[in-house]
Every structure is written in structure tokens, then in C-alpha cells.
Amino acid sequence: MNDSLKHLPQVGDVIAEREKVEAGFRDLHPPLTQRQAIIESQRCLYCHDAPCIEACPSDIDIPRFIREISEDNINGAAQTILEENILGGSCARVCPTEILCEQHCVRNHHAECQPVLIGRLQRYAIDHMHFAQHPFVRSADSGRHVAVVGAGPAGLSCAHRLATHGHRVTLYEARHKPGGLNEYGIARYKLVDDYAQKEIDFLLAIGGIEIRYGQRLGDNLDLDTLERHHDAVFLGLGLGDNRRLGLDDENAPGVATPGLLPATDYIRELRQSDDLLQLPLARRCVVIGAGNTAVDMAVQMARLGAEAVTLVYRRGVEAMAATAHEQEIARANGVRILTWARPEQVLLDHTGRLAGMRFERTELRDGNLAGTGETFEIGADAVFSAIGQCFDDHSLAEAGELARELGRIRVDGHFRTTRQGVYAGGDCIAPGEDLTVQAVQHGKLAAEAIHQDLMAQQEVA
Amino acid sequence: MKAPTRQLDVDLAIEFAGIRSPNPFWLASAPPTDKAYNVERAFAAGWGGVVWKTLGEDPPAVNVSSRYSAHFGHNRDVLGFNNIELITDRPLETNLREISEVKQRWPDRALIVSLMVPCVEESWRAILPRVEATGADGIELNLGCPHGMPERGMGAAVGQNPDLIEQVTRWCKTHSRLPVIVKLTPNITDIRAASRAAKLGGADAVSLINTVNSITSVDLDRMIARPIVGHQSTHGGYCGAAVKPIALNMVAEIARDPQSAGLPICGIGGISSWQDAAEFVALGAGAVQVCTAAMLHGFRIVEELQDGLARWMVSKGYRRLADVTGRAVDNTTDWKHLDMNFQTIAHIDQQQCIQCGRCYIACEDTSHQSIAKLAEEDGTRRYEIIEAACVGCNLCQITCPVEGCISMVPQSTGKPFMSWDEDPRNPFRELA
Ligand SMILES: Cc1cc2nc3c(=O)[nH]c(=O)nc-3n(C[C@H](O)[C@H](O)[C@H](O)COP(=O)(O)OP(=O)(O)OC[C@H]3O[C@@H](n4cnc5c(N)ncnc54)[C@H](O)[C@@H]3O)c2cc1C
Ligand SMILES: Cc1cc2nc3c(=O)[nH]c(=O)nc-3n(C[C@H](O)[C@H](O)[C@H](O)COP(=O)(O)O)c2cc1C
Ligand code: SF4
Ligand code: SF4
Ligand code: SF4
Numbered sequence: 001m002n003d004s005l006k007h008l009p010q011v012g013d014v015i016a017e018r019e020k021v022e023a024g025f026r027d028l029h030p031p032l033t034q035r036q037a038i039i040e041s042q043r044c045l046y047c048h049d050a051p052c053i054e055a056c057p058s059d060i061d062i063p064r065f066i067r068e069i070s071e072d073n074i075n076g077a078a079q080t081i082l083e084e085n086i087l088g089g090s091c092a093r094v095c096p097t098e099i100l101c102e103q104h105c106v107r108n109h110h111a112e113c114q115p116v117l118i119g120r121l122q123r124y125a126i127d128h129m130h131f132a133q134h135p136f137v138r139s140a141d142s143g144r145h146v147a148v149v150g151a152g153p154a155g156l157s158c159a160h161r162l163a164t165h166g167h168r169v170t171l172y173e174a175r176h177k178p179g180g181l182n183e184y185g186i187a188r189y190k191l192v193d194d195y196a197q198k199e200i201d202f203l204l205a206i207g208g209i210e211i212r213y214g215q216r217l218g219d220n221l222d223l224d225t226l227e228r229h230h231d232a233v234f235l236g237l238g239l240g241d242n243r244r245l246g247l248d249d250e251n252a253p254g255v256a257t258p259g260l261l262p263a264t265d266y267i268r269e270l271r272q273s274d275d276l277l278q279l280p281l282a283r284r285c286v287v288i289g290a291g292n293t294a295v296d297m298a299v300q301m302a303r304l305g306a307e308a309v310t311l312v313y314r315r316g317v318e319a320m321a322a323t324a325h326e327q328e329i330a331r332a333n334g335v336r337i338l339t340w341a342r343p344e345q346v347l348l349d350h351t352g353r354l355a356g357m358r359f360e361r362t363e364l365r366d367g368n369l370a371g372t373g374e375t376f377e378i379g380a381d382a383v384f385s386a387i388g389q390c391f392d393d394h395s396l397a398e399a400g401e402l403a404r405e406l407g408r409i410r411v412d413g414h415f416r417t418t419r420q421g422v423y424a425g426g427d428c429i430a431p432g433e434d435l436t437v438q439a440v441q442h443g444k445l446a447a448e449a450i451h452q453d454l455m456a457q458q459e460v461a
Numbered sequence: 462m463k464a465p466t467r468q469l470d471v472d473l474a475i476e477f478a479g480i481r482s483p484n485p486f487w488l489a490s491a492p493p494t495d496k497a498y499n500v501e502r503a504f505a506a507g508w509g510g511v512v513w514k515t516l517g518e519d520p521p522a523v524n525v526s527s528r529y530s531a532h533f534g535h536n537r538d539v540l541g542f543n544n545i546e547l548i549t550d551r552p553l554e555t556n557l558r559e560i561s562e563v564k565q566r567w568p569d570r571a572l573i574v575s576l577m578v579p580c581v582e583e584s585w586r587a588i589l590p591r592v593e594a595t596g597a598d599g600i601e602l603n604l605g606c607p608h609g610m611p612e613r614g615m616g617a618a619v620g621q622n623p624d625l626i627e628q629v630t631r632w633c634k635t636h637s638r639l640p641v642i643v644k645l646t647p648n649i650t651d652i653r654a655a656s657r658a659a660k661l662g663g664a665d666a667v668s669l670i671n672t673v674n675s676i677t678s679v680d681l682d683r684m685i686a687r688p689i690v691g692h693q694s695t696h697g698g699y700c701g702a703a704v705k706p707i708a709l710n711m712v713a714e715i716a717r718d719p720q721s722a723g724l725p726i727c728g729i730g731g732i733s734s735w736q737d738a739a740e741f742v743a744l745g746a747g748a749v750q751v752c753t754a755a756m757l758h759g760f761r762i763v764e765e766l767q768d769g770l771a772r773w774m775v776s777k778g779y780r781r782l783a784d785v786t787g788r789a790v791d792n793t794t795d796w797k798h799l800d801m802n803f804q805t806i807a808h809i810d811q812q813q814c815i816q817c818g819r820c821y822i823a824c825e826d827t828s829h830q831s832i833a834k835l836a837e838e839d840g841t842r843r844y845e846i847i848e849a850a851c852v853g854c855n856l857c858q859i860t861c862p863v864e865g866c867i868s869m870v871p872q873s874t875g876k877p878f879m880s881w882d883e884d885p886r887n888p889f890r891e892l893a
Contacts, residue, residue, distance in 0.1 A: 042535045045862050048818030049834070049842075070535055109815040111863050 005280035012277030015305040024303030028189040037124040041070035055104035058085035058441045078129035091437045092123035098325040139166035147230040152180020154426025155236030157443030163208040174216035184268045187296040218395040235424040240392030259354025263297035263386035282382030284308040289386030291321040298335040314342040405430035415446035477748040478640045478666035482571035484509035489750035490575035497559035506760035510571025515548035515603040522547035530677045530687035541703030543677045561595035577603040589637040605646030605671025620646035623658035630662025645669040652711040656721045668727035670708045672698025701753035705731030716745025735769030743789035802876035805853035805869045813866040820857035
């Protein structure tokens with residue numbers, strides 16, 4: 001990315017007050033104080049067969065942990081959360097609760113119109129737990145050794161659950177840090193203070209999990225070798241590639257148009273930055289897309305100090321994947337949301353750098369999206385595309401017999417791929433919802449399936 | 462400056478046991494009525510009367526430090542309040558002087574003096590003329606303090622013994638012309654024994670309840686009950702909202718006791734809203750006293766108490782408190798006189814239901830399995846009463862978080878009124 005934006009000024013060149021910039025990247029929602037947590041926990045009705053539980057992708061017993069908070073049993077509450085969701089701390093921060101647990105809280109009904117703040121209570125419990133001993137124990141060593149590829153939420157969750165069952169786990173991770181998108185993708189103000197790494201330290205404290213970095217499947221690692229050395233393999237590869245806009249002048253591999261890049265590239269840099277003031281700043285920028293990634297990109301650029309941030313989407317607001325809550329955050333940060341327009345052409349200045357983009361207005365014609373022929377231009381120092389990530393087939397280039405579905409890995413109800421002994425979960429599988437909590441759940445359930453299958457083999461043998 | 466408002470067409474003034482008061486709200490004998498400073502602030506705020514903090518013989522009582530504790534709800538709302546204080550810790554002379562000064566300055570307010578002296582006639586004969594000389598309107602006998610004083614043969618030690626109640630009351634009637642209100646302790650098996658004794662002794666009225674023996678909580682780190690004095694604790698007297706149901710029952714027991722007929726009752730215990738006060742009055746009280754609510758919120762609550770009561774009375778067409786006093790007494794009876802043929806059944810208003818499932822699990826686990834949980838097509842759920850199984854216990858209505866969502870609907874059974882005495886299922890019917 002550096003290359004693509006190195007002609008731009010740095011944040012520090014434009015914004016003098018460091019504090020102002022840094023303040024924009026602290027907790028989006030400040031944590032609840034003890035008193036707030038107690039009051040909020042009292043609002044929970046302790047529903048029977050609670051609808052919120054059904055809506056949590058990771059099956060957390062929500063009324064139970066909230067009641068434990070209200071009874072000042074914080075460790076009990078934390079354990080209730082962690083036994084279903086070992087990354088409950090980051091999920092509490094990043095889950096779009098407004099479309100998950102909180103959307104289904106019965107307190108939304110007309111009588112109150114305000115759900116219990118489940119996510120923030122979950123964070124309270126995890127942030128305030130103090131265990132004298134690690135709350136999870138490993139069963140006796142099973143003698144089995146499982147390979148987990150990808151140390152994102154799916155892989156980590158799978159590794160942890162396998163470890164509890166006594167299996168040895170080696171995590172193969174392409175990058176040099178664990179966490180996946182928790183480390184490299186989630187908006188900076190959602191996971192502050194290096195939380196992803198702290199949470200992983202806690203997770204690994206169970207023991208029996210070894211991580212090897214710089215190990216990229218399809219590169220310096222292949223599936224056959226993994227299968228030979230392990231009793232089972234779990235793939236938690238995430239989505240390594242970005243969808244392209246499909247325009248002339250868009251970056252062909254290796255040929256970058258200065259100023260045009262995928263939003264995730266910039267976000268990764270932002271997440272890793274030690275000094276926000278050294279990041280390149282696009283004073284006028286355009287973000288193309290309608291999902292949470294697009295919103296994250298737009299909001300973060302606005303908080304860095306950009307003067308004009310425009311988010312452009314080819315359909316109407318109601319069709320945007322970003323939740324209403326996320327859209328509200330975008331507007332509150334001064335992001336202009338422009339709908340019914342699609343990119344037509346990248347505009348370059350005489351030096352070949354990006355100068356803006358031409359859009360064509362769109363409309364629905366007989367239910368199909370169509371251009372109206374009317375165009376307009378927006379001047380910009382950078383254009384970030386955020387129209388979706390996709391599975392990077394390069395990882396499995398040599399594993400041809402692994403079936404795909406909708407461009408991702410196909411699995412059955414037990415997260416088994418079409419290759420015996422190889423399982424997959426998280427964003428890289430077909431029915432993925434592309435949520436952290438979903439990835440955690442997949443990893444957990446896949447680990448249970450692997451455990452069952454390994455135990456069944458043992459019985460046969 | 463507030464705009465002048467229309468006067469409500471209702472008269473809250475009362476005459477209780479011969480004592481006049483501009484409204485029925487009195488402060489109970491306790492810290493709020495400890496000295497002239499507090500009492501004058503209370504009168505300025507609008508209280509109709511006060512019962513001065515209990516006087517005793519000199520030397521005055523001595524209190525420990527750390528005196529109160531509470532039973533909290535989860536949001537730190539004080540459900541119940543507990544104290545280990547004794548009677549006044551100021552010299553008798555000081556109290557008497559202040560009482561006469563205050564009475565002179567506030568002649569229209571009721572000023573009653575609470576007393577507790579040793580259980581010998583001489584002690585009472587000595588103190589009563591001095592109280593009378595202050596110009597006070599009446600005396601209240603504190604026969605109910607459950608802590609500290611009983612260990613010295615006073616307070617509840619007297620109040621738990623009907624013979625002593627009668628005896629002390631008679632001494633007071635003999636040696637004083639002031640109206641005598643006997644304050645009863647709830648720490649007794651049958652409250653009627655105490656009120657009957659007071660009546661026999663010639664009491665002009667009873668007031669109840671004094672505090673209930675209590676321990677509110679235990680510090681589980683230090684293993685000491687609360688309130689903590691050094692490294693120890695002792696039981697105290699319980700009051701505040703949590704004791705209201707106990708007090709209401711005792712007031713009703715006396716109100717419908719033929720042997721106490723005509724004895725005026727001053728209701729005390731957990732009164733914090735006008736509704737609480739109205740309920741005491743409905744069950745037979747002619748005046749009420751408040752302590753804890755004032756201690757928690759200050760004297761200003763008397764404004765809401767008066768205004769709420771007055772507006773409610775107007776809405777019901779009551780002109781005076783006496784019109785309300787005892788209205789609910791006749792409808793309070795013994796279990797055996799209830800209608801065995803009455804049938805009520807729960808009804809869920811589906812419009813209001815928020816599908817929390819609390820009614821379902823309560824009935825399913827602990828009552829009569831009379832609520833069905835149905836899955837709707839859209840994945841939501843629906844709860845329905847199985848009317849044939851519902852016994853009308855009210856449990857679901859009580860646990861439902863939405864007020865008004867579950868109603869109990871009386872059924873027309875077509876059967877006549879039938880008491881347990883008349884019920885063929887009663888094995889002792891013949892005897893009855
Ligand atoms: C910008 C952005 C913002 C998001 N915000 C939210 C949010 O707010 N809330 C939310 O719930 N979800 C959010 N998501 C989605 C969420 O981050 C993902 O659903 C989740 O991280 C998926 O976890 P995963 O383990 O499947 O994949 P990832 O997190 O992508 O982890 C995959 C891991 O595998 C490694 N890997 C990949 N290929 C190989 C290989 N060939 N060999 C070895 N290792 C490999 C990667 O380096 C990575 O560590 C966001 C996503 C993005 C892109
Ligand atoms: C701190 C405290 C001290 C009290 N002292 C006395 C007392 O000296 N004499 C007395 O008759 N009752 C005393 N009481 C009892 C109250 O007068 C009253 O009967 C009781 O608190 C119930 O009313 P409530 O629920 O409104 O507080 C005391 C109560 C409290 C809380
Ligand atoms: S994990 Fe996410 S969806 Fe589940 S309860 Fe927690 S915040 Fe809600
Ligand atoms: S739905 Fe809401 S009120 Fe009910 S248990 Fe869940 S959080 Fe509590
Ligand atoms: S308790 Fe009330 S709100 Fe809850 S399901 Fe039952 S009827 Fe509905």
C-alpha cells in the first residue's frame with residue numbers, strides 16, 4: 001500500500017494535534033462502569049428459552065451470564081461466556097449486536113424499545129474476570145495431533161477446543177502475528193490497546209497449542225504434507241483476496257495506480273501503525289462499497305482528518321449490507337453516503353496519479369440494476385474499494401480435489417470438506433456470514449466434529 | 462414563584478383520638494422527630510403532626526456508632542431498613558423544653574410525645590405531669606422497641622406481655638388527662654392480644670407497627686452481620702417498604718376484631734406513597750405515621766403524600782378521611798369464609814406480550830402446567846393459557862414483566878356462593 005499512497009501527505013502534516021487524532025481511535029463505545037453494568041444487568045428479564053440466545057451465533061447463555069453479573073459473580077459470568085465463545089472478549093466489542101443478540105432481546109418490544117446492552121455487558125464480564133487458575137483444563141493427552149491452518153478467529157477457536165479435548169495442535173499462520181482480521185482488519189476503535197493479542201495470550205494459556213508463523217499454505221506449505229504429519233487438518237483461511245471494480249486503469253497485478261487500492265490494505269496498515277500521524281492522509285477520498293468494511297474505511301479516514309469522505313453505492317440505502325447502526329456512525333462522522341451510482345472510470349492527472357472518479361447514475365429497471373447514462377465526477381486523492389473480499393484460491397492451488405461452492409470451500413454439516421480428514425470453517429467456507437462470532441462458532445463446532453471423528457477412528461482401530 | 466392553583470374540594474384535616482391535625486400524615490417517633498430543629502423543619506414542610514422521639518428517665522440512653530443497615534434491591538433501592546438505636550440520647554429537660562417551645566410556635570399541629578420508662582407506676586406518675594405541662598396533645602407509649610430496651614425490661618418486653626400493656630396503659634390514664642396512644646410491637650404471635658389489652662387499660666388509640674426483629678445481611682468476607690460495630694453486630698428493628706404487608710395485616714386484624722371495636726388505629730410501617738397511606742386507611746387507620754421514607758428522602762415527601770391522597774379522594778368522591786377509614790375491612794375475612802365456587806383464569810393480552818417466557822417456566826416448573834409454548838411460523842413464540850388447567854393462582858401475572866399483560870378474569874360458573882363451611886369437600890363440615 002505504501003507505494004500506492006506515498007505521494008500523499010501524512011496525517012501529521014495536516015493535523016497538528018496528536019491528541020485529537022488519537023482520541024478518534026479509542027473505544028467507540030466506552031466500557032460500562034461497575035454501576036452501569038449492575039443497572040443494565042438488572043434490565044435483563046432472565047427469559048426462559050431466551051430469544052437472544054437463539055440469535056447469538058455462538059450460543060452463549062446470555063440470561064445466565066447477565067444474572068451472574070447482577071449477583072456480582074463476574075468470574076462465573078466470564079466462564080459462562082468463554083465456555084461457548086473463547087473469543088467472547090473481542091466478540092463483545094466487534095459483534096454487530098444490533099442484528100444479532102440485541103435485535104432479538106424482548107426488551108425491544110413497544111413497552112421499552114430498548115434492548116439490554118448484551119454486548120457491553122459481555123465485555124464487562126470478560127474485562128473484569130480474574131482467574132487464579134486458567135478456567136479451562138486439557139484432558140489427558142490423546143496422542144493425536146491436529147494441524148490448524150490460519151490463526152484467525154476460526155483457527156484459534158478450533159485450536160482451543162481441540163486442546164481442551166487433549167489433542168495436540170500446531171497452528172500454521174502465514175503472517176507473523178496471530179489473530180487474523182481481529183489483528184489486521186477490525187476497525188481500530190473497536191479493538192483498542194492490542195486487545196487481540198492479549199486475548200490470544202489468554203486463549204493459548206491452556207497449553208498444547210504451538211504456533212508457527214510465516215507458514216503459507218500453497219506457498220511453503222502443502223496439504224499433502226500436513227495430512228501426512230497430522231491426524232486431521234482444519235482450514236481457517238479467511239478471505240485473502242479482494243473483489244475488483246472491473247474498470248480500465250484498475251490495478252493490474254504489479255501495476256499500481258497511485259491512489260487506488262483496496263480498503264483492507266489501508267486498514268491493515270492503520271491497525272498496525274504505532275504512530276497514526278505517519279499514515280498517509282487522503283484529504284478528499286471516495287470509498288466504494290456498502291458493507292461494514294466500507295463504513296469502517298470511511299469513518300477511519302474521517303477520523304484521521306480527511307475533509308471530504310464520500311461513500312458511493314450502486315443501490316439504495318436499504319440494500320446496504322452495513323447495518324443501520326453502522327450507517328449512523330458513518331453519518332455522525334461526516335461521511336457523505338451517495339447511493340444509486342456506480343464507478344465508471346478512474347480519473348488520472350497528468351502524472352498518472354489518481355485525481356478522482358467518474359460515476360454513472362443507476363436505477364432499477366424491471367428489477368435489474370441499470371445505468372441511466374447520466375454521469376458525474378468526484379475529485380479525490382484516493383479511492384478505496386470495499387466491494388467485498390473473496391477466497392484466495394492460491395492457498396489451495398494444489399488441492400484441486402477440495403470441492404468449492406460459490407467460490408469458497410464446500411463443507412458438510414460437520415465442517416468436513418470433500419477431502420477426508422480435512423475440515424474448514426470461518427469466512428473461507430461457503431455459507432459464511434463473515435462475522436467474527438460466526439468464525440468462532442465454526443472453529444468450535446469443527447473441533448467437536450474432529451474430536452468425534454478421531455475418537456470414532458480409535459474405536460474402530 | 463409558582464402560579465396559584467385551584468383548591469381541591471376535599472378536607473384532609475382529622476381528629477384522631479381527640480387530637481386535631483391539619484392532615485393525617487405524622488412523623489413516627491424516631492430520628493426525624495428527635496429535636497426542635499428537625500420537628501420545625503417537618504412542620505414547615507407540611508407534616509400534620511409528629512410523635513416526638515421517645516423520652517425516658519435520665520440519664521439519657523447512649524448509642525453506639527454504626528447504627529443502620531438495609532436490605533437492598535438489586536438497583537440499591539432500599540427495600541427494608543434496620544436500626545439498633547435506642548430511645549432519645551438527650552436529657553429529659555432539654556426535650557421537654559423544646560417540646561413546649563415548638564408546640565407554642567405550631568399550635569395547629571399535632572404534637573404527641575412518645576414515652577418509655579421502667580415498668581413501675583412511680584416512674585410513670587413522675588414523668589406524665591411534666592409531659593402534660595409542655596402543652597403536648599397526647600402521649601404514645603413505646604411498648605415496642607425490639608432492641609436494647611427490652612434487655613432493660615422496657616419497650617418490647619412490655620409490649621409482648623398483654624397484662625403489662627394493660628397495666629401501663631391504666632397508669633397513664635390514671636395519672637394524665639392526655640389522650641393515650643399505645644404503640645404495639647409486631648414481634649408477637651397474635652397482635653389482637655396486645656390491642657385488646659390496650660383497650661382494657663383504657664387506651665384512646667393504638668398505633669402500629671413498631672419495628673420487626675431483624676438482621677439485614679452478613680458481610681461474607683468478615684463474617685459479621687450488619688450493621689457492624691467493631692467486629693460484632695446485633696439484631697435490630699426492621700422497617701421501611703418491606704414491612705408494609707406485615708403492618709397492613711396487623712392493622713386489619715385489629716380493625717375487624719370485635720373485641721377492639723371502636724378503638725382508633727394509627728397505621729405505621731413502610732408507608733412511602735399516598736397509595737400506601739390510603740391502603741392503611743382503607744383497612745381501618747384514622748391517621749398514619751411515616752419514618753423510613755422520610756429518613757431516605759427528607760421531609761418534602763409530605764407534599765406528594767398529601768396531593769396524591771387528596772386527588773384520589775376527589776376522584777372517588779370522598780370528602781373526608783373518615784369516609785375512607787375502614788372501607789376495606791368488611792371485605793377482609795377468614796379463609797373459611799371465602800367463596801369456594803369463585804373461579805378466575807389467567808388471560809394473556811397477545812398485543813402486550815413480549816414473549817419472555819417467564820410465565821411459562823414459572824407455571825411449568827412450579828405451578829399447574831397451564832401455559833402452552835407455541836412456535837409461530839416466523840420463528841417467534843407465542844404463549845397461551847390452557848384454561849382447563851389454570852387454577853387462577855396469579856403466579857404468571859406476578860412474574861410477567863409487562864404490567865397489564867396478564868389479567869385474571871373471573872369466570873361465570875353459574876354456581877352460588879359457597880364457603881368452606883358449606884363445602885361438601887370439607888371433612889369437618891358437620892362440625893362447622
Ligand atoms: C475490514 C473488516 C472489518 C470487519 N469488521 C467486522 C466487525 O466489526 N465485526 C465482525 O463480526 N466481523 C467483522 N469483519 C469480519 C471478520 O473479521 C471475519 O468474519 C473473521 O475475522 C473471520 O475469521 P476467520 O478466522 O475465518 O478469517 P481471518 O480472520 O481472515 O483469519 C484467517 C487467517 O488465516 C491466515 N491465512 C490465510 N491464508 C493462509 C494460508 N494460505 N496459509 C496460512 N495462513 C493463512 C491469515 O493470515 C489469517 O491470520 C470484518 C472484516 C473486515 C475485512
Ligand atoms: C432509626 C430509628 C429509630 C427509631 N426509634 C424509635 C423510637 O425511639 N420510638 C419508637 O416508638 N419507634 C422508633 N422507631 C420505629 C418507627 O417509629 C416506626 O414505628 C417504624 O420505623 C416503622 O415505620 P416506617 O416503616 O415508616 O419506618 C425507630 C425507627 C428507626 C428507623
Ligand atoms: S457473541 Fe456477539 S452475538 Fe453473541 S451474545 Fe456476545 S455480543 Fe451478542
Ligand atoms: S432477550 Fe433480553 S431480557 Fe430476555 S434474556 Fe435475553 S437479554 Fe435478557
Ligand atoms: S410473562 Fe408476560 S410478557 Fe412474558 S411471555 Fe408471559 S405473558 Fe408474555
